[in-house]
Amino acid sequence: MIFYRLVLLTLERTGTAMTLTTMLAWIANQFGGRTAIHCRTVDGRIGAAEQRRSCLTPFRLLAACLLSLSFSTPSGQVSAADVQKIPIAYLVQVVERPPKLSNLDLPPDNEGLAGGQLSIKDNNTTGRFMGQEFSLKHVEVPTDGDSLAAFDSLLAEGIQHFVLNVPADALLQMADRAKGKDVLLFNAGAMDDRLRSADCRANVLHIVPSRAMLADALAQFLAWKRWRNWFLVVGRRDGDVLFGEALKRAAKRFGGKIVEEKRWDYGPDARRTAQAEVPAFTQDAEYDVLVVADEIGEFGEYLAYRTWDPQVIVGTQGLTPTTWHRTHEQWGAAQLQSRFLKANGRFMLPLDYHVWAAIRTIGEGATRSQSAAFADVEGYIRSADFELGGFKGQKLTFRKWNGQLRQPILLTAARALVSTSPQQGFLHERSLLDTMGLDEPESKCRFE
Amino acid sequence: MRKTIKFLTAAAFAGSFGVVTAAPAYTVYVSNEKDNTVSIIDSTSLEVTDTIDVGQRPRGILLTKDGKHLLICASDDDTVQVFDVKTKQLVKELPSGPDPELFVLHPSGNPLYIANEDDNLVTVVDIAADKVLAEIPVGVEPEGMGISPDGKVLVNTSETTNMAHFIDTETNEIFDNILVDSRPRYAEFNDAGDKLWVTSEIGGTVAVIDAKTRKIITKISFDIPGVQPEAIQPVGLRVTKDGKRAFVALGPSNRVAVINGESHEVEKYLLVGQRVWQLAFTPDEKLLFTSNGVSNDISVIDVGKLRVVKSIGVGRFPWGIAISNE
Numbered sequence: 001m002i003f004y005r006l007v008l009l010t011l012e013r014t015g016t017a018m019t020l021t022t023m024l025a026w027i028a029n030q031f032g033g034r035t036a037i038h039c040r041t042v043d044g045r046i047g048a049a050e051q052r053r054s055c056l057t058p059f060r061l062l063a064a065c066l067l068s069l070s071f072s073t074p075s076g077q078v079s080a081a082d083v084q085k086i087p088i089a090y091l092v093q094v095v096e097r098p099p100k101l102s103n104l105d106l107p108p109d110n111e112g113l114a115g116g117q118l119s120i121k122d123n124n125t126t127g128r129f130m131g132q133e134f135s136l137k138h139v140e141v142p143t144d145g146d147s148l149a150a151f152d153s154l155l156a157e158g159i160q161h162f163v164l165n166v167p168a169d170a171l172l173q174m175a176d177r178a179k180g181k182d183v184l185l186f187n188a189g190a191m192d193d194r195l196r197s198a199d200c201r202a203n204v205l206h207i208v209p210s211r212a213m214l215a216d217a218l219a220q221f222l223a224w225k226r227w228r229n230w231f232l233v234v235g236r237r238d239g240d241v242l243f244g245e246a247l248k249r250a251a252k253r254f255g256g257k258i259v260e261e262k263r264w265d266y267g268p269d270a271r272r273t274a275q276a277e278v279p280a281f282t283q284d285a286e287y288d289v290l291v292v293a294d295e296i297g298e299f300g301e302y303l304a305y306r307t308w309d310p311q312v313i314v315g316t317q318g319l320t321p322t323t324w325h326r327t328h329e330q331w332g333a334a335q336l337q338s339r340f341l342k343a344n345g346r347f348m349l350p351l352d353y354h355v356w357a358a359i360r361t362i363g364e365g366a367t368r369s370q371s372a373a374f375a376d377v378e379g380y381i382r383s384a385d386f387e388l389g390g391f392k393g394q395k396l397t398f399r400k401w402n403g404q405l406r407q408p409i410l411l412t413a414a415r416a417l418v419s420t421s422p423q424q425g426f427l428h429e430r431s432l433l434d435t436m437g438l439d440e441p442e443s444k445c446r447f448e
Numbered sequence: 449m450r451k452t453i454k455f456l457t458a459a460a461f462a463g464s465f466g467v468v469t470a471a472p473a474y475t476v477y478v479s480n481e482k483d484n485t486v487s488i489i490d491s492t493s494l495e496v497t498d499t500i501d502v503g504q505r506p507r508g509i510l511l512t513k514d515g516k517h518l519l520i521c522a523s524d525d526d527t528v529q530v531f532d533v534k535t536k537q538l539v540k541e542l543p544s545g546p547d548p549e550l551f552v553l554h555p556s557g558n559p560l561y562i563a564n565e566d567d568n569l570v571t572v573v574d575i576a577a578d579k580v581l582a583e584i585p586v587g588v589e590p591e592g593m594g595i596s597p598d599g600k601v602l603v604n605t606s607e608t609t610n611m612a613h614f615i616d617t618e619t620n621e622i623f624d625n626i627l628v629d630s631r632p633r634y635a636e637f638n639d640a641g642d643k644l645w646v647t648s649e650i651g652g653t654v655a656v657i658d659a660k661t662r663k664i665i666t667k668i669s670f671d672i673p674g675v676q677p678e679a680i681q682p683v684g685l686r687v688t689k690d691g692k693r694a695f696v697a698l699g700p701s702n703r704v705a706v707i708n709g710e711s712h713e714v715e716k717y718l719l720v721g722q723r724v725w726q727l728a729f730t731p732d733e734k735l736l737f738t739s740n741g742v743s744n745d746i747s748v749i750d751v752g753k754l755r756v757v758k759s760i761g762v763g764r765f766p767w768g769i770a771i772s773n774e
Contacts, residue, residue: 125568125588126609129625332607332631335589338547338566360608367610368627389608389630389650393700394678432676 084372115352119359165189175201186358200445211246213437217409217421219250227288278306324353406433479506480763487762509768513557545571594635605632647682684726720747728769739766
C-alpha cells in the first residue's frame with residue numbers, strides 16, 4: 001500500500017515515468033534522507049534519533065538491494081563484490097562546557113558529526129563511480145572517560161584513518177601510540193600552536209587552524225584598516241591566554257601595537273555588572289580597537305556599547321576570524337551550506353566544516369590514487385598533487401613542515417561576512433596563505 | 449602629445465567599429481544573477497537596448513535552435529523559464545528539478561539536459577511536451593554540460609566529485625567517468641566531435657580529452673606575469689567552429705586565455721573585466737562576449753585582432769550569455 005502510494009507520488013512529481021533505478025533511489029531517499037548505500041554504512045552508536053534514521057527497515061533493505069543491483073549494471077559503476085572499503089573513525093572527547101552565560105547559541109548534539117556524515121555522503125557519491133565505499137564510526141568519550149583506551153580499541157579494529165576532536169595532550173598520546181603504524185590522524189579540534197611547532201607529530205594533519213593563523217588573519221585586516229593601536233583584553237582561561245599570546249605575536253608581525261593589556265577577571269557572569277564595570281575597565285586608554293581573547297564567551301559579548309569611548313570590538317567576539325560561518329556564500333559555499341542545512345535543519349558550524357574537510361581529504365586520497373590501500377591514500381594526500389576544493393576560492397593544501405592545512409580565513413560579524421584573509425598586499429614567496437600561521441622558519445616542528 | 453594619443457585612440461575605435469558595423473546585427477542576452485534580470489544588447493551598436501525581469505538568480509541561458517525562445521535557469525525558483533524573444537514575455541516554465549544552474553540542448557533542438565546542482569542529478573526535459581524524461585544520478589554538485597555534435601554523448605562535470613561523467617543519450621546512463629582537476633566547471637566538445645575541453649576552476653587547469661578513447665590528451669596550465677596563481681580560475685570556455693582556437697575565462701585573474709586548438713599552447717591573455725565567468729561568440733565568430741561578475745559589465749573581444757574593443761555595463765553579477773543566430 002505504501003509502495004503503491006509512493007509510486008503514484010513519484011509519477012505525480014515528475015509527471016512521467018522515471019527509470020526503475022531513479023525511482024528506487026528516490027524512494028530510498030524519501031525514507032532515509034540519504035542514499036541506501038550510505039544508510040548501510042553509518043555506525044549505530046550515535047544516539048537514538050540517528051539510529052532510527054540509519055538502521056534499515058525491511059522496505060529500505062529491499063530498496064537498497066535493488067539499488068545496489070541496479071548499480072552493478074554496466075553504467076560506469078562497480079559491482080558490490082569489488083568495492084574497496086575505507087572505514088574512518090571520528091573520535092571525540094567531550095569537553096566540559098562551563099556555563100557560558102553570554103552565549104545564547106546552544107551547541108547542537110551532532111556538532112562535528114553532522115559534517116562528517118555529509119562528507120561520507122559526498123565521498124560515497126564519488127565512490128559509487130570508483131567502486132569505493134566510505135563509512136564513519138563515531139565514538140564519543142565522556143569528559144572523564146579514557147579516550148586513549150577508545151583509540152586503542154579502534155586501532156585494534158584495524159581502522160587507519162582517524163578524525164580527532166580531542167584536547168592537545170590526548171592527541172599527542174594517540175599520535176605516539178600510532179607511531180610506526182599505518183595510521184593517519186586528522187586534528188579537527190585542537191587549535192594549540194605547539195602542535196604545529198615543538199610538539200608536532202609526523203602522523204598528524206591539522207585541519208583546524210592554529211590560534212596563530214586566526215590571529216594573523218585578523219591582524220592583516222586591522223593593518224589594512226590602519227587600526228594599529230590595540231587594547232588587548234584577555235580572559236581567565238588557558239585558551240584565552242594562548243590566544244592572547246597569538247594576538248601579541250600577530251601584532252608584532254603586522255605592525256600592530258598593544259598600547260594596553262588587561263585581564264578580565266570579573267567572573268563568568270557579566271550581565272548585571274557590565275554597564276558599571278566596562279566603562280571604567282576601558283577608561284584612560286588611547287586605542288583604535290579593542291581586541292578580545294575570550295574563547296568560550298564568558299564576557300566578550302558584553303564589552304560592546306559599554307566601552308568608555310565608542311570602540312570597535314574584534315577577536316573572539318565582534319569581528320571574528322573563523323573557518324566557516326553561515327554568512328559565507330562565495331565560491332560555491334552556498335551549495336555546501338544548503339546541502340548541510342537540508343540534511344540537518346541547522347547551519348554548518350566550524351567544527352562541522354573541519355570534520356567535513358578531513359573526510360573529504362581522505363576521499364580525495366582514495367579517489368585520486370584509485371586505491372583503498374593506506375600507503376596509496378596517504379601517499380596521495382602528502383604528494384604535491386594533492387588539492388582540496390574547500391569552498392574558499394582556492395585549493396587547500398598541507399604545509400610540509402608541520403602538517404597544517406592552508407586555508408583562507410573568514411572575518412565575520414554575527415550576521416555579515418566582513419572580509420577574507422589573507423588581505424591583499426601581504427606577500428609570501430610560496431603561497432599567500434603562508435602569511436598566516438607558523439611559517440617554515442618559525443615553526444620548531446621537525447618531523448623525525 | 450595628449451592630442452596625439454586622443455587621435456590614435458579615436459582612430460583605433462573608429463577602426464574597430466568599422467569592422468563591427470559591417471557585421472550582421474545579432475541580439476546578445478546576458479543573465480544578471482543578482483538583479484534577476486536579463487540585459488539585451490545589440491551586437492552592432494554594442495549598447496544595452498532593453499532589460500527584462502526574469503526569475504530569481506538567473507544563471508544558465510540559451511536560445512532554442514529555432515531562435516524563437518530564450519531559456520533561463522532561474523536557480524532560486526527551481527525552474528527553467530521560457531521567454532518569447534519577440535514579445536520578451538514569459539511563455540512558460542519547464543519542470544527542471546531543483547536549483548538548475550547550467551544546461552545544454554540536444555543538437556536536434558530537444559531535449560534539454562539540466563544540471564541540478566543541489567541534488568546531484570542531471571534532468572532530461574522534453575521542452576515541447578514540458579515533461580521530465582529522466583533523472584540521471586551523477587557526482588556531487590553537477591555543473592558543466594557539454595553534448596557531442598552528433599548528440600550521442602552528453603558530458604556532465606561534477607564540482608566536488610571532480611569528474612566528467614559520460615552519459616549515453618539513448619539510455620540516459622553513465623558509461624564512463626574521467627577524473628579531472630578540482631572543481632570542474634565547464635565542458636565543451638569541438639565541432640568535429642573528437643575533443644572535449646573541461647575547465648577546472650580550483651585546479652587552475654583545462655583538460656583536453658580525446659572524445660573517443662576518453663583519455664586526457666593534455667592538461668593546460670596558465671601563468672600570467674604579476675598575477676597570483678590562486679587567482680587563475682578557469683571557468684567558461686568556447687572553441688571556434690574550425691577547432692583552431694579555444695578561449696577560456698580565467699575568473700578573478702580578469703583574463704581570457706587564447707589557446708591554440710592544435711598545439712594546446714596558450715597564445716595570449718586578454719585583459720577583460722573583473723571575475724570573468726562565461727563566454728559567447730557571435731555566430732560569425734567575429735566577436736566574443738565575456739560576462740564579468742564583479743565589475744558588472746560585458747567585455748567585447750574582436751576575435752580576429754585578439755583585442756578587447758569595448759566594455760558594456762549591464763546588471764549586477766552578469767553570469768551567462770546567449771546570442772541569437774540572426
